[in-house]
Amino acid sequence: MTESSERRVVSVIVVNEASVLSRITNLFSGRGYNITSLTVAPVPDSKYSRLTIVTSGSVRVIEQITKQLHKLIPVLRVYEHTDIVEKEMALVKFPISENITDIDTLCQAYNGKIVNVGENVIITMIADEPARVENFLKAIKRYNPKEIVRGGAVALER
Amino acid sequence: MQMSGAQMVIEAFIAEGVDTVFGYPGGAIMNVYDEIYKQDGFKHILNRHEQASIHAAEGYAKVSGKVGVAMITSGPGFTNAVTGLADAYMDSVPLVVVSGQVPMSLIGTDGFQEIDAIGISRPCTKHNYLVTDAADLPRVLKEAFYIARSGRPGPVHVDIPKDVTAQIAEFNYDIEIELETYKPHVKGNPRQIKKAMDAIAKAKRPLFYLGGGIINSNAADEVRDFVHKTGIPAVETFMARGVLSFDDSLLIGMLGMHGSYASNMAMSETDLVIGLGARFDDRVTGKLSEFAKNADVIHVDIDPASISKLVNADYPIVGDLKNVVTEMLLQIDKVDSDNYESWRETISNFAELHPLTYHEDTDRLKPQWVIERVGELLGDDANISTDVGQHQMWSAQFYPFSRPRQFISSGGLGTMGFGFPAAIGVKAADPKRTSINFTGDGSILMNVQELMTAVEKKIPVINIILNNNFLGMVRQWQTLFYDKRHSETDLSVQPDFVKLSEAFGGIGYRVKTKEEFDAALKDAVEKNVVAFIEVIVERMENVMPMVPSGGSLFNMMLLEKKETK
Numbered sequence: 001m002t003e004s005s006e007r008r009v010v011s012v013i014v015v016n017e018a019s020v021l022s023r024i025t026n027l028f029s030g031r032g033y034n035i036t037s038l039t040v041a042p043v044p045d046s047k048y049s050r051l052t053i054v055t056s057g058s059v060r061v062i063e064q065i066t067k068q069l070h071k072l073i074p075v076l077r078v079y080e081h082t083d084i085v086e087k088e089m090a091l092v093k094f095p096i097s098e099n100i101t102d103i104d105t106l107c108q109a110y111n112g113k114i115v116n117v118g119e120n121v122i123i124t125m126i127a128d129e130p131a132r133v134e135n136f137l138k139a140i141k142r143y144n145p146k147e148i149v150r151g152g153a154v155a156l157e158r
Numbered sequence: 159m160q161m162s163g164a165q166m167v168i169e170a171f172i173a174e175g176v177d178t179v180f181g182y183p184g185g186a187i188m189n190v191y192d193e194i195y196k197q198d199g200f201k202h203i204l205n206r207h208e209q210a211s212i213h214a215a216e217g218y219a220k221v222s223g224k225v226g227v228a229m230i231t232s233g234p235g236f237t238n239a240v241t242g243l244a245d246a247y248m249d250s251v252p253l254v255v256v257s258g259q260v261p262m263s264l265i266g267t268d269g270f271q272e273i274d275a276i277g278i279s280r281p282c283t284k285h286n287y288l289v290t291d292a293a294d295l296p297r298v299l300k301e302a303f304y305i306a307r308s309g310r311p312g313p314v315h316v317d318i319p320k321d322v323t324a325q326i327a328e329f330n331y332d333i334e335i336e337l338e339t340y341k342p343h344v345k346g347n348p349r350q351i352k353k354a355m356d357a358i359a360k361a362k363r364p365l366f367y368l369g370g371g372i373i374n375s376n377a378a379d380e381v382r383d384f385v386h387k388t389g390i391p392a393v394e395t396f397m398a399r400g401v402l403s404f405d406d407s408l409l410i411g412m413l414g415m416h417g418s419y420a421s422n423m424a425m426s427e428t429d430l431v432i433g434l435g436a437r438f439d440d441r442v443t444g445k446l447s448e449f450a451k452n453a454d455v456i457h458v459d460i461d462p463a464s465i466s467k468l469v470n471a472d473y474p475i476v477g478d479l480k481n482v483v484t485e486m487l488l489q490i491d492k493v494d495s496d497n498y499e500s501w502r503e504t505i506s507n508f509a510e511l512h513p514l515t516y517h518e519d520t521d522r523l524k525p526q527w528v529i530e531r532v533g534e535l536l537g538d539d540a541n542i543s544t545d546v547g548q549h550q551m552w553s554a555q556f557y558p559f560s561r562p563r564q565f566i567s568s569g570g571l572g573t574m575g576f577g578f579p580a581a582i583g584v585k586a587a588d589p590k591r592t593s594i595n596f597t598g599d600g601s602i603l604m605n606v607q608e609l610m611t612a613v614e615k616k617i618p619v620i621n622i623i624l625n626n627n628f629l630g631m632v633r634q635w636q637t638l639f640y641d642k643r644h645s646e647t648d649l650s651v652q653p654d655f656v657k658l659s660e661a662f663g664g665i666g667y668r669v670k671t672k673e674e675f676d677a678a679l680k681d682a683v684e685k686n687v688v689a690f691i692e693v694i695v696e697r698m699e700n701v702m703p704m705v706p707s708g709g710s711l712f713n714m715m716l717l718e719k720k721e722t723k
Contacts, residue, residue: 015339018288023280030281060466067463073285073305076339 007036008062009081009155012051015074016042023072024051033057033065037088037130037152048076052154054130083158088130089151090137091115094122098143106143110136121146159330163292163323164189167256170299172199173331176227178218178586179203180211184231185271186258189323191229203586203615206607208235210579212242212313213605216251217583220566221541223376225306226251226583231258233271236317237278241573243313244282248570249397250374252311254302255283261321262290275317284312292325297333304335309342310461311374342460346477351485354432354456354473359492361430361454363501364390367413370397370569371435371459377480378562381434382406384483389495391505393421395436397569400559410505411514414442415705416551419512422703422711424505425450433457435479438468439570448710458482512703514555517720522696525549525624526556528675532594532622533558535679540592541566541584545577545601548630551701553596575604581619582612592620592683599625599649602690609662612688620682623655623692626699634700638715655692664688 014020021040028035036054043050055065066078094103100114100122107113110133112126126136130153137148161169167190171179179202183191194202205211208230215226226246230239236257246253260269276286285305287298295318302314358364372381378401385392385408393413394401402409411418413425422444425431431453436442443449446468457464457471458479465474475482516526529552532540542557543566544550550567559565566584568576577595585593602623612619629647636644656666665687667678675693682689703714 018290019276019280022277026280064463064467067467071461071463073337073340 005056005058007054007056009084009086009153010053010055010066010069011079011081011155012053012069012075013043013048013077014051015076016047016049017074020049020074021051023074024069027068027072028055031064031068033061037150039152039154052152054153079157081155081157084155085158086129086153086155087127088133088153089125089127090133091149092124092140092145093147094124094143094145096120096122098122103140103143106136106139159328160326161329162189162193163289163295163318163325163327164193166292166295166327166329167299167318167323168193168197168199169329170296170331171227172197174225174303176200176225179227179229180205180214180218180583181229182208182211182231182235184235184258186232186260186320187229187235187256187323188258189320190256190258203582203611205579205611207605208238209241209575210605210608210611212239212246212253212255213573213576213579214583214586215253215255216242216246216249216576217543217566217580218587219251219253219583220580221563221584222587223563224252224587225303226253228253228255229257230255231271232260232275233273235271236275237273240278240282243279243315245568245571245573245576246313247282247284249568250311250370251313252306253313254299254306255313255315257315257317258323259288259317259319262319263321265319276315279315282313283315286315286317288317289322290319292322292327295322295327296329296331300331300333301335301337304337305340309340310371343462343476344478344481346458346475346482346485348485350473350475351482352489354475355486355489355492357430357454357456357473358388358390358432359494362497363428363504364430364432364498365424365428366390366392367425367431367433367436368392368394368398368401369434369436370395371479372398372401373562375435375460375479377435377483380480380483380487384487384490387487387490387495388493389498389502390432391424391498391502393417393424395439395442396554396567398436399554399565400562403560404558405560410509412554413711415444415707416555416701416703418509418514418555419703419714419716420505420508422705422714423508426710426712427504428453431455433459433471434483435459437464443468443711444705445708445710448712512716515717516702517717519720520696523670523672523675523693525626525693525695525699526552527672528622528624528693528695529553529556529596531672531675532679535676536592536594536683538564540594541588543567543577543581543584543593543595545595545597545604546572546574547598547601548626548634548699548701549596549598549601549624551631574601577601578605578608578619578621579611581621582608582617585617585619593618595619595621597621597623598630599623599627599652600629603653606658609659609664609688613663618686618688620679620689620691623690624695625652625655625692626695626697627652628697631701637698637700639706655690659688659690662688664690666690666692668692668694670694
């Protein structure tokens, strides 16, 4: 099939029990679906966890993903988002020799700041839309980042 | 009441009305087997391989509609059972399979006979559990039976570490199941049902596409009613054989790769597919883009994920078929059976042009004749299991099935070795009927050790081995698509099947003529013991007609025209 593939964010509310995460990831690998990023954390004051999965596929594939997820016994709800606020966090480590003012300014432009300065390294964080996180990571290339950690997207329906 | 985890398993089975458990003991499950020894609430059938235990439980479940139960040990006991679990998952068979596991303290240490069982069974079960506390067992077992039989049925696997089966805890089975996250949709949406009925009333060439879900939801009576009252012709999937009786004038036949010409042409010409509990499997649709090209699709299924998975449904209805069809029947007045007269005629012309048949043009017996003959002699009195291959397709094509749950076969997974143990399960559940297993000289050897099970427990299954000295179906594809290079499919070197059966304490016949076959079958039925009837059949016979893999349903390879049999 030559249907076009698009990026989608799917949130899944699951019972917080042993091996529930592997049920989800097994489903994706077993049926050949993509996972771009995946975040999990407990939903406060409940027995549930919330997963935010960034995936891609044709309309038919995305529909199958939501249906197949819903078929899993511990899955309470599946949201296939359209109108959402989406954020992703990233931590970046720079050598202390780089221009700290430039780095700080850049981070601020992307909702972030310097969070740690040590003997050898500067550590910064930002939190922004995933596409802007990409831009940030391009922009900082010339400051020789030593390590980059992306947190994966989280999302809420408007 | 306080009791051990092992006792809980027994008590739960009894509370669920289990009368037969298929299984094989071993180290990690010994505590439970000790309790099996002490109880008389159900009988245990010792298969000679764990795969066979699962298939036997499947046969039991498919013929009775009840949940099949099997019990196995950890490690190799479990891995042997995986094929059975996968088979049950593909064919939506309700099973509860309990396996032993190494003690909790050894989990993760690569202990003796340790394997991550729930990790392996996850993609081939409807759900699974690792029980880490005996106090959870009553709830887990109750949920397991409920999940197995409700919604779209399927196998549920419960893995219990050995120390948990020894642990003492409170047993109370009289509990409500609280599964907030699992609530199968039973009732169909009334608006969608109305729209679907309006579409049927308007259609000129509607066609019922009947699937195995009808059998799972015990809706065959309602579906028969629906078909007869509308006068709309019907095709059946392999899994739906017996939903309509073979002699029903509205039944065109089976569709798909080895479906009849008329069925496949009807599907290609219809303007409205009424899909009931079928899943548009690739063996049914052939080339998807050409499948029912000019038709709208009504699709009723309990599993939302089956709807619009492969073929877009214009009228999707999620619900239990029995429920939905009953609702549809209330609006049956909309539909005028006379409207489809010319459509029915078109279809009978297809059937006349290329009827489903075969030629008796060689000295050797034709396998199709054998199946038809068993149908003539036993008909409704027999339950029919099969293995996988040519004989399986011929059974689906030529046996006169007259009721649902009469045909027990491995459809989705296509598991060779399924037939014999399944037939044992069938006979255990329905002892009054003759249990026939049509098998091939390839398939029978894949679970031939079940001779011992059947002989020991006096479960008189009659295996009819259609012996063409080939792995026939693969040989057929090699003949047709691999320029006759019969790679590793020539099974000329074989055991003496008669002696093989006798060695286990069964009886055996080798037959080459019609008279010999009739005599052997009659004798086997009368003697009522485990039997092999080896029938020497034409070696190069092909299953026809055939839609080559990936081809369109209307482009069938057809039986050469000769003066018919």
